[in-house]
Each structure stands twice: as C-alpha cells, then as structure tokens.
Amino acid sequence: MKKGMDKKAEGNKKKAPARETQKAPEDLYAKRVERAAADRHARKQRPFPACSFEEALDFAKQIFTFGSGQPVRRLLIFDHIGKSSESGPSRQLITNSNKYGLIEGGYQAEFLKLTQKGARAVDDEIPRREQAKARAELAVLDIPVFNQLYEKFCGSKLPPRAALIDAASDFSIPTELGEECVDTFIVNVRFAGLLQTLSGSERLITLDHFLDSLPASGVGNTPRIAHTFEGAGGALITASSAEFEKTCFYITPIGDEGSEQRKHSDLFLGSIVEPAMDQFGLKVIRADAIDKPGTITRQIIDYILRSRLVIADLSFHNPNVFYELAIRHAAKLPIVQIIRLSERVPFDLNQMRTIRIDTSDIYSLVPKIESYRSEIASQTRRVLEDPTSSDNPISTFAPSLTVTIG
Template identity: 60%
Template sequence: MGGGQSVKRLTLFDQLGKSPESSGSRQLIVNSGRYGLTKGGVQADNIELTSEGLKAIDEQVTAREQARVRAELAIQRIDPFEKLYQKFVGNKLPAHAVLVDAAKDVGIDAAHAAEAIDTFVVNLRFVGLLKTLSGAERIIPVEMLLDELPASNRLINSPVQVAPQSTSVITSEHAQYEGTCFYIAPIGEEGSEARKHSDLFLGSFVEPALEAFKLNVVRADAIDKPGIITRQIIDYIMRSRLVVADLSFHNPNVFYELALRHAVKLPIVQIIRANDRVPFDVNQMRTIHIDTSDIYALVPKIESYRAEIANQVRRALEADHIVDTPISTYFPNLSVTL
C-alpha cells in the first residue's frame, strides 16, 4: 500500500497490530475514505491509496506538492473545515470557545462541535497551517506555507540541505496600510530576552488592545530579518495608520524608526517596561508603563494595560487628533510627501 498498490484489508490490520473487525479499525477505514486518502470500505477485501493519498506520503513527491495535497485533503476538501479556515486565516488562533461557536455557525451539530474543533486544530498543525509567529499561534495562508518549501524535484528526505525560503508574512506590495498598525519593537534574536519580551508585549497587550479597531499588527520580523531596516519596513513606519512603539531596552533601531514616524506626524502610541527610563527627547509624549518586574505584578494588571493601550489608540485615531512630537513642535510647517 505504501507503494500505491492495493493491500488485503486483513493483511493491513495485521501489520498494524489491530483487529480488522474492531470499532476502532472500522473507524480508521471510514475516516481515511472521507479524507480522500483511501478507496475501499469496511467490508472491502482490498484497501488502496487514492492518487492524492499516495502523494501525501510518497517520498518521491516534492515537499511543496506534498504540503499542498495534505492541506487540500485535511482542510480544503472538508466543507466545515474549509469554512472555518477561510473565516480565521491570517489571524491568531481564536480561543476554543470562539471556535466552537464558529463551528456551530457553519453547520456542525452542537453536540459534535467541540470534537470537530479539536480535529480541525490538529489537522491545521499537522499540515503546517498553524504556526507560531510573533509570540502567538496563527493560521497562515496556504500560499505562505508553500512559499517556504522548495519547488524543485529534490526529495523531502534528501540529504541535500535546501536553503530556507523567506518566511515573510506580508510584503509592501500587498500591504493595506490603512488597516495596519506597525509595531516598532526591540526584536532581538530567537530565544533572546528581547525577543521573549517583544513576543509577550505583542501577543498579550498590543494585539488584544487593537482587536476592536480591526487593525492588523505587523512587526518587522514578519517582513524581513530582525535588525535590518529595509525599504519595506520604512514603508510600514511612514504609511501605516498607526504605530505602537515599545521603547523598552533602549534599542537604537527603535528610536531611529520612531524618528521616521515623527517626521510624517502620524498617530503613535508609546509603551515601555516600567523599570526602563523614557529618554528625555521623547518623554514629553504620553507613554504607557508596563510593570514586568515579576509575574505577581504583571498578571493582575494585564486587562488594565490592554485597556490603557486601547484608550490611547482610540485617542490617537480620532480625526482631529494632533500628533505632538519634537519635530512637529519645532518645525510645525514641515511636510513629508511620500
């Protein structure tokens, strides 16, 4: 069967060490058929892989094609799963209760909604459509998954090392700046204190605070390599509807990017760790101080910090809001045209 040939049902379950007549074995056959992996029912003498099922496991198939087929079988061909995927793709994985309600909305019986959601999430993770990005699990587009994989004929298990593809989430060509908040932050290397801090602030404070404003939060590592200021990053800084700037760690890149935003006089919200001093040059601008000294100080105030950020965002986005920065104060007639 692994080579695409049919196999006796009794032989298959003997190799699996299962009774061919057990309810579990019968369910395996039913489910694999529903997913389009196999042909042959519970009473059939022979079970064989479908052409798509073979691609899903064949080591001779390229990684990109295999990922495409797996995503199609596990999500896109299952009507309620495809509806759920289309509803949430590009966003953080919602809370379980939210997903269960969405499952009911797409026609899944309430008695089976929780089980269906568990299966949906497991399938997303298995095929690679659920990834941890910027400190949170996110449901990614199929195109993004495929772009990360080689399109050549090299084998999945080939010893040849394939250079990783770009993991960019968004490009400036497709950016909807009016619906974007760019998050200026000290990112740091993977696993560093700065990265863990940035992930925490992004996932726990900034994104939840901005949900009500329907703004997509973008951080630089979703565009390019951390620490490198590219044309795309500058586009986001100077065009996005809102910028949230985290001044923690006194990172030089953060202040450089913040100065660019000052020049265009567009809405800004500043946040910082409570034990970091706000530099004199920007301390006249209202800054939200978040106490991260220990978990006992932080956790009880999570909701209040979110509310404080949301309140500042609301004020910053008001039509008549004037952005006061050192540049606007001393050069009120300065105008930057993009």
C-alpha cells in the first residue's frame, strides 16, 4: 500500500511543472515581479545607471519643458507625464537621472531640478556643439566604467562583445553585470555620437572628432542615430511542451513565403532578435513555429499571455500585430517594441520606447547590427528585472484591469 502511495506522490511531482504553465496571467505576473525583486536584492550594486542615457534624458526634457528650466514639484511633473510619482518605475527614473548627473533631488524630494550640465543637454536653444558635448560627457565620460571602456578602445573599431566584457571585468565590474554594462555602454556611445560608421564598420571616435563634424553654428537637436538585421529557420516546437518561462514570443508580420514581410521578419529574427536573447537563455518563438493541431489563435494567445517576454515588431503596421500587442498590454507583461526607421510609430504607442532600425540599405544596416542587438538586450534586461518598469496605455489608464484564462 505504501509503495503505491509513493508512486502516486512521485507522479504528482512530475505533473507539477505542467500545472505551473496553467496559472492565470496575473499570477505569473506577480511571481515574476517577486522573483525580479529578489534577484535585484541579491545582485551587487551597479556602478553605472540601470537604463540608457536617452531614457533618462527624455525625463530631463520633461522637467525642462514643464518648469521652463526652473525646479519643479516632483508630484506635478509625474502627474504631467501621466505616471504615478510613487511607482517603482518612477523612482527608478529619478535614481537613474541622478546617476547620469542630469538632475538633483531624490525620489522623496519635494522638488526636482536640472543640473547645469543637464540643462545644457536638453536646451535646444544653445549651440549644437555645446549641447552635444554635455550629452557625451553625461552619457559616457562622467560614468567611470563607461569612460574607462571608451578610453581603452577609442580610435579603434568597436571590439567584439567578449572583449568589451573582459575589459569591463578588468575595471572591477562583477561578472554577472558584464553583459548589462556593455549593452548600456554601446547604446550610450552610439546615442552620444561617439560610435559612428566609418570605412564600413562601427568605430569609437574622439569627442573632438565628433564635435568637429557638427556645424560651427546652429542650435540644439543633436541628431539621433538610428537602429537595425537576417533570416532564421529552426525546428518546430509544440505548444504543449513549451517552457513559457524560457520563451520570448516574437510578434511580427510574417506574410507569405517569399513576400517582403516574410523576408523582413526572417532578417530581424535571425540577425538581431535571436542573438540578443542568447544571453538571457530565452528561446525565440514565432507564430509559424507552433506546430500543434487546433485553433491557431488560441495557441498564439497562450504564448502572448504566458511567455516571459514578448518582442513586437511594428513594421508594416500589421493589424494582427497590434491586436496581439494589445492583449499583452492588458496582461501588463514585459514587452520590447521595434520598428523600421522609415515608419512612424502609431500615436497610441509613441509614448513607449521603441527601437528604430535603419533598413534603408545593406550599408546602413550591417555595420550597426551589434548596436541594435545591444539596444534590444538593454531594454530586455530592464523589463525582465522589473516587469513594472514599462508602462503601456492600458496599465496607465486602467491600472485595476486584470486578465484571466478560463
């Protein structure tokens, strides 16, 4: 009798993982938030900001515009941009803006104000060179580890990731933070204009070289540098055996075999999205790789609601993509958005950070592939570490909305 009970208990243990994937989205969401918080608590303190400089700069611009350059009340500025002043993402935004030297005042301060250099970085009325210099200093040169990496490789081609990570470890960056440090560094030097395509490859140039390339006269609006990718195949997987916690579901316009949309999707999947997910141990699944009899829509919705991450490609303004993205928004689960540089981000989504990829020609795309991978990885790391860090229109205006699966 005891032997039979032992076998039954053993059978129950084997079935447990299968039941785990049947949890409602809000249960998975709570579990992921709890796990991410525990990981952050256990992780060593970052000696660099936990977001890209561009994201912090956008917040500084809001402060500058709202207060006409004067200090602003913390509660009022977050009400102005439609965010809760006490939320985790808002506190993190203030912390990172402080680390970049853009603002003064913590997340409990009554007032937030721009630093002198922060004001120069966002004021479009000052000479362009002065603004560009302030941005480069704040984004790279004033962050010790970024400055060390920059000084080590300045004047050379952007080295392989492994070389950058190894160099970061020489500068006392813990092993578990190496990937994140390098991703943020690449995104920042690119935004600051210190990483440019020369002679067919991306090279780190001196600040003087960059400033000399700007017009001697003229004001602000330092040009942003765009973003880009190759095809992929892969074995079909079945939804019944999918490990959703190790899955990144790729929402993308697929199109018919040989169509422009299919070639585009294959290019992005194989050259950018999949390589960017390698460091996270996430398997990238596209809808046409789901091989299970039944209603395809139900299977797709399973992946949308249960995958640990969704990357949504807004290129071609495909209605199915927007429909699927809205479901993920309603579930308040982590998302990264990408789009071709030549296309407009729809109004309802343009408040969410979207990676823009330049596919105008092969000469624009190929040299920047590594940078695009780093930008996707950087955003992925943020939303996985803190699933609440990425607000969307639904979570902002209907915070009590919950989604369940019957």
